[in-house]
Amino acid sequence: MKRELTLTINGQPYTGVVEPRRLLVHFIREEAGLTGTHVGCDTTSCGACTVLLDGRPVKSCTLFAVQAEGHAVTTVEGLAREGELHPLQQAFWEQHGLQCGYCTPGMLMTGAALLERRPDPGEEEIRRAISGNLCRCTGYQNIVRAIQEAARAMRGAAEPVSAGQGAAGAASAARGGMVP
Amino acid sequence: MIPAAFDYAAPGSLPEAVELLRRHGEEAKVIAGGQSLIPAMRFRLARPGVLVDIQRIPGLDFLAEEEGVLRIGPLVRHAEMEASPLIRDRYPLLAETASVVADPLVRNLGTVAGSLVHADPAGDWGAALLAARARVVLTGPGGERELALEDFLVDTFTTAISPDEILTEIRVPAPAPRSGGAYLKIERKVGDFATAAVGVQVAFDADGRCTAAGVGLCAVGPTSLRAREAEAFLAGKRFEPEVLERAGELAAAASSPVADTRGSEAYKRDMVRILTVRALARAAERALAA
Numbered sequence: 146m147k148r149e150l151t152l153t154i155n156g157q158p159y160t161g162v163v164e165p166r167r168l169l170v171h172f173i174r175e176e177a178g179l180t181g182t183h184v185g186c187d188t189t190s191c192g193a194c195t196v197l198l199d200g201r202p203v204k205s206c207t208l209f210a211v212q213a214e215g216h217a218v219t220t221v222e223g224l225a226r227e228g229e230l231h232p233l234q235q236a237f238w239e240q241h242g243l244q245c246g247y248c249t250p251g252m253l254m255t256g257a258a259l260l261e262r263r264p265d266p267g268e269e270e271i272r273r274a275i276s277g278n279l280c281r282c283t284g285y286q287n288i289v290r291a292i293q294e295a296a297r298a299m300r301g302a303a304e305p306v307s308a309g310q311g312a313a314g315a316a317s318a319a320r321g322g323m324v325p
Numbered sequence: 326m327i328p329a330a331f332d333y334a335a336p337g338s339l340p341e342a343v344e345l346l347r348r349h350g351e352e353a354k355v356i357a358g359g360q361s362l363i364p365a366m367r368f369r370l371a372r373p374g375v376l377v378d379i380q381r382i383p384g385l386d387f388l389a390e391e392e393g394v395l396r397i398g399p400l401v402r403h404a405e406m407e408a409s410p411l412i413r414d415r416y417p418l419l420a421e422t423a424s425v426v427a428d429p430l431v432r433n434l435g436t437v438a439g440s441l442v443h444a445d446p447a448g449d450w451g452a453a454l455l456a457a458r459a460r461v462v463l464t465g466p467g468g469e470r471e472l473a474l475e476d477f478l479v480d481t482f483t484t485a486i487s488p489d490e491i492l493t494e495i496r497v498p499a500p501a502p503r504s505g506g507a508y509l510k511i512e513r514k515v516g517d518f519a520t521a522a523v524g525v526q527v528a529f530d531a532d533g534r535c536t537a538a539g540v541g542l543c544a545v546g547p548t549s550l551r552a553r554e555a556e557a558f559l560a561g562k563r564f565e566p567e568v569l570e571r572a573g574e575l576a577a578a579a580s581s582p583v584a585d586t587r588g589s590e591a592y593k594r595d596m597v598r599i600l601t602v603r604a605l606a607r608a609a610e611r612a613l614a615a
C-alpha cells in the first residue's frame with residue numbers, strides 16, 4: 146500500500162509516494178534525487194550508504210524510509226555550506242583521502258559525526274569510528290590523515306589560539322598520528 | 326535486494342502494539358533497530374505481512390540500576406550500552422560486549438532486546454547475558470511474565486516468546502561486592518560475527534574464593550550456551566592457574582561448534598578453552614582490584 150511520505154533531508158522536506166518497503170537509501174536517491182549517497186552492497190556490510198539520522202551515522206540501506214519520518218536525515222549533500230566545502234571534504238581532497246570515491250560519502254558522514262562528538266580524536270579512535278565503512282582503494286591511511294587534518298582545521302576555526310598554543314596542539318596531533 | 330511488501334504500523338503505546346500483534350498473529354513482526362530483520366527481509370528469509378514498529382513508543386529506552394537490578398529497556402541500542410558510564414563502571418562484561426557487536430553503524434540502530442529475540446547463536450548478547458544471569462520480561466495481551474534468559478533461548482533463531490508478546494525489559498542482577506566480568510571475542514574482522522566468544526561474570530568472598538561464576542559461550546552451539554560444569558567447578562575455588570585451565574577444558578567440553586569458513590570444530594573448541602581461561606583471569610583481576 147503506497148502512502149505519501151515526507152522526510153526532512155538536509156533541512157529540506159522531500160515528499161514521495163512510496164511503499165513501506167522503500168529503503169531509506171532508495172528514497173534519498175530516487176524520490177529526493179540526492180545521489181551522493183551510494184549503495185555498495187546487499188548485505189549491510191559496506192557503509193557506502195551512511196547518512197546521519199538525528200546526527201548519528203547509520204546505514205541507510207538497512208532502514209525503511211517510513212522509519213525515518215519525523216527524524217532529521219543528513220546526507221553528504223548537506224555538508225557543504227554556501228558553496229564552501231566542509232573542512233572534512235577539503236581535507237579529503239588535500240590529503241588524497243579517496244581514489245575511486247565510492248566509499249567517500251559514507252566516510253565523510255561517519256567522520257563528520259565523529260568530529261561533532263569528539264573534536265580531537267586520536268588515531269585509534271578514528272580507526273574504530275570508521276570500522277563500519279569499507280574502502281577497497283586507499284588502505285585507509287589517507288582517510289585517517291584527512292580526518293585528523295579536518296579535526297585540526299575545525300578546532301582552529303572554532304577556537305582561535307595564540308601561535309604558541311596552536312603549535313603545541315599541532316605537535317600533539319602529529320604525535321597522535323604516529324601511534325602504530 | 327528489495328523486501329517483499331508489507332503493511333507498516335507505528336503504534337504510540339505498548340498496549341496498542343500488543344493489540345496489533347494479537348490481531349495479526351503470525352503475520353506480524355515487531356521491528357526495533359531492524360539490523361537483523363531488514364537484512365533477513367531483503368534476502369526474503371523473513372516475509373512478515375505487517376511490521377509493528379516499536380520505536381515511536383515513548384519510554385522504552387530506559388537503562389538504570391534500581392533496587393539491585395539493572396533494567397535494560399527494549400529500545401536500548403548497542404551504542405548506548407557502549408557509551409553509558411553506568412555500564413562502563415559497573416558492568417565491564419556488558420561494556421566489552423557492546424563494543425564488539427557488529428560495527429559502529431549497526432550499533433547505532435540495533436538493540437540488545439532485538440538481539441535476544443533474534444536468538445542467533447552467534448549473537449554476542451546471548452552469551453554475555455547468560456553469564457550475567459539475566460532475566461527477560463515479556464508483555465502480551467494477558468499481562469507480563471518474567472523468565473530466565475536460559476529458558477527464553479530455546480533453539481537456533483527460536484525463543485519462548487509468543488507472536489503476540491513484546492520483550493519489554495531485560496533484568497540483570499547488580500554486581501555483588503568483589504565481582505567482575507569480561508567478554509572476549511575472536512572475529513575475523515570488525516563487524517563479523519564471532520568465530521567464538523566467551524563471557525564470564527564471577528564473584529569472590531573476602532578470602533578470594535569464588536562464590537558465583539557465570540560462563541556464557543557464543544557461536545559454538547545451536548543456541549548461546551551456559552558452561553554449567555565449568556561454573557559448578559569454579560564455585561568455592563581460588564583462581565589458581567590450574568583451576569582456570571580446568572575450567573577452560575570444561576567450557577570447551579560444553580561447546581558443540583560446527584566447522585565453517587571461520588574455523589574447524591577443533592579450532593573453535595580450543596578457542597573456547599583459551600578465551601575462558603583469559604576471560605576468567607581478567608574478570609578475577611577486576612573483581613579483586615575493586
Ligand SMILES: Cc1cc2nc3c(=O)[nH]c(=O)nc-3n(C[C@H](O)[C@H](O)[C@H](O)COP(=O)(O)OP(=O)(O)OC[C@H]3O[C@@H](n4cnc5c(N)ncnc54)[C@H](O)[C@@H]3O)c2cc1C
Pocket residue numbers: 188189190354355356357358359360361362363364399425426427428431434435436437438439440441442443447448449450486490491492493516517518519
Ligand atoms: C553487518 C552486521 C553485523 C552484525 N554483527 C553482529 C555481531 O557481531 N554480534 C551480534 O551479536 N550481532 C551482530 N549483528 C546483529 C545485530 O546485533 C542486530 O542489531 C541485533 O541482532 C538485532 O537487534 P535489532 O534491534 O536490530 O532487531 P530487529 O532487526 O528489529 O529485530 C530482530 C528480531 O527480533 C524481533 N524483535 C526485536 N525487538 C523485539 C522486542 N522488543 N520484542 C519482541 N520482538 C522483538 C523482531 O521481530 C525480529 O524477529 C550484526 C548485524 C549486521 C547487519
Ligand code: FES
Pocket residue numbers: 183184185186187188189190191192193194195204205206207
Ligand atoms: S549499501 Fe552496503 S551497507 Fe548499506
Ligand code: FES
Pocket residue numbers: 242243244245246247248249279280281282283
Ligand atoms: S576510494 Fe575507492 S572504495 Fe574508498
